[in-house]
Amino acid sequence: MDLAEIARRLELESLYTDYAACLDTDRLEEWPEFFIEDCQYRVTSAENYEAGLPLGVIYATSKNMLKDRVSALREANIYEPQRYRHLVSGIRVVSHSAPPPQAREGGLAPSGAIDLEASFLVVRTMQDGGMILFATGRYIDRAIRAEAGWKFASKIVVLDSRQIDTLLAIPL
């Protein structure tokens, strides 16, 4: 592994660390900034994913839809105060690919897109202190290097369990 590759690995690791920290510290308004404008974001179960079923518990096809998620959570939806703790590990590069057409139009660096996977575990803590192991699964991601650094072009959150306790408010 050459130095450039090592540097890139560290950048990608920071991408995940920063992403998790953003969600876990209630900086939800910054969350859409981890994505490109015409991104895909989907939360689904391993059962649906493996069966090739397209349903998303959350299904967004633009960064603006992610912004709408956040403003709905802030202004419209009613849920109890809660916080997440993400543990993200096992980040691995699955493949490199040529930049997708829309990425080229966006003036992206020629390094193209990288397909990544990572494991996550999320503990949810409610206001009364009750904690549960809320979610585990893997991220199936495509990241591209934009001028402002690495962004997700696509993130599929594949939950190991199809059961969601009570509700899914804060994104994963």
Place this chain on the structure above:
Amino acid sequence: MQQQALEWPKEGNARVPYRVFSDPEIYRAELDRVFLGPTWQCLGLAAELPEPGDYKTAFLGETPVIVTRGEDGEIHAMVNRCAHRGNLVCLKERGHSKDGLTCVYHAWRYDLTGNLTSVAFRRGVGGKGGMPESFQLDAHGLKKLRTDQFAGIVFGTLSPDAPPFSEYIGNDIGGRIGRVMRGKPKLLGTTSQILHNNWKLYFENVKDTYHASLLHTFFTTFRLSRLTTAGGVAITDSGAHHASYTYGEQRGDNASSDQLYSEIHSLHEDYRLQDPRFLDSVDEIGDGVTLQILSVFPNFVLQQIHNSLALRVVLPKGPDKTELQWTYFGFEDDDAVMTERRLQQANLVGPAGYVSMEDGAVGGFIQRAIPGAEDESAVIEMGGYEHAPQPTRATEAAVRGFWNAWRPLMGL
């Protein structure tokens, strides 16, 4: 100390003692009298089992069930409990079997309709052991359910007393199921929620047309559904089944509606979506009804929220625990645009749904407030004391209807 028998309040269905949501003895009785009683419960879509040999599991209350498509091409259902020692016969939730079902414990085999076809070592070994000569295979099959299909949805019951399904729901509810199920269903995906409340609290919520635009502020803000929008609630004579429906906002009057909602927390005038594409909907049925929430007693819901279609099955998992299973579908003849539309609109419902997220939590809020109030009652008087259909959703008539159907089964 023996608990006093529950005496129903004199106000009838307009009062519901909180104890019915927390008492383990009432819960135990419900599993027998309601879920194994003369009621039909949803076992899934027939389209989930396209080929002979396909199977899936389901529940009647807490009783595990296997649903199959037999060699005869028909849907069959039986209790998922081996006739030998009570082991689960089907361990996988769905699959395909070419040669029937085999219990893993002692390899007893059943055909796809539940008949016992062979018992391992039935004649013993070398003339020793084995089953008595008197043992009859045909006396030891899996317990069979009655099944009925309606518009591609499979229902089952263990009771010989339930009338045929179409008679059970009646023509009006049947027609309202039919208007949604216009084609051959195509599965889009499933999800499930664990709710920390009694199953009836969720089912009351489904039948509560009063709360929708008050608890769910997303609905109100975007004028997707308000109590001031044209619509109403259909309720069967028994009160058991219902359908609430809403027409597009064009039939309402926004200015006077805003006035009515202006004092209520749920209206945020300055809230705008940056990418409202996911709300782009079409009147695919052609009758102007944009929302229809339909329930069949005791635990089935058919949802049409714009173009998002789903079955919901409410499974009791204990006095204070419920699993809510969602099955989203479109139709085989949907084009890619329509499928994308349904997927986008699925954002409105489910565990992370913009308009249904709160329903996952509100039952738990009630459950947590019940301790100490077991002898007190909820007040259900919106729209009066009866459960007749009403041309408005500012009523709790369908909730009273639920209790009108539940109480005779429970002898309360």
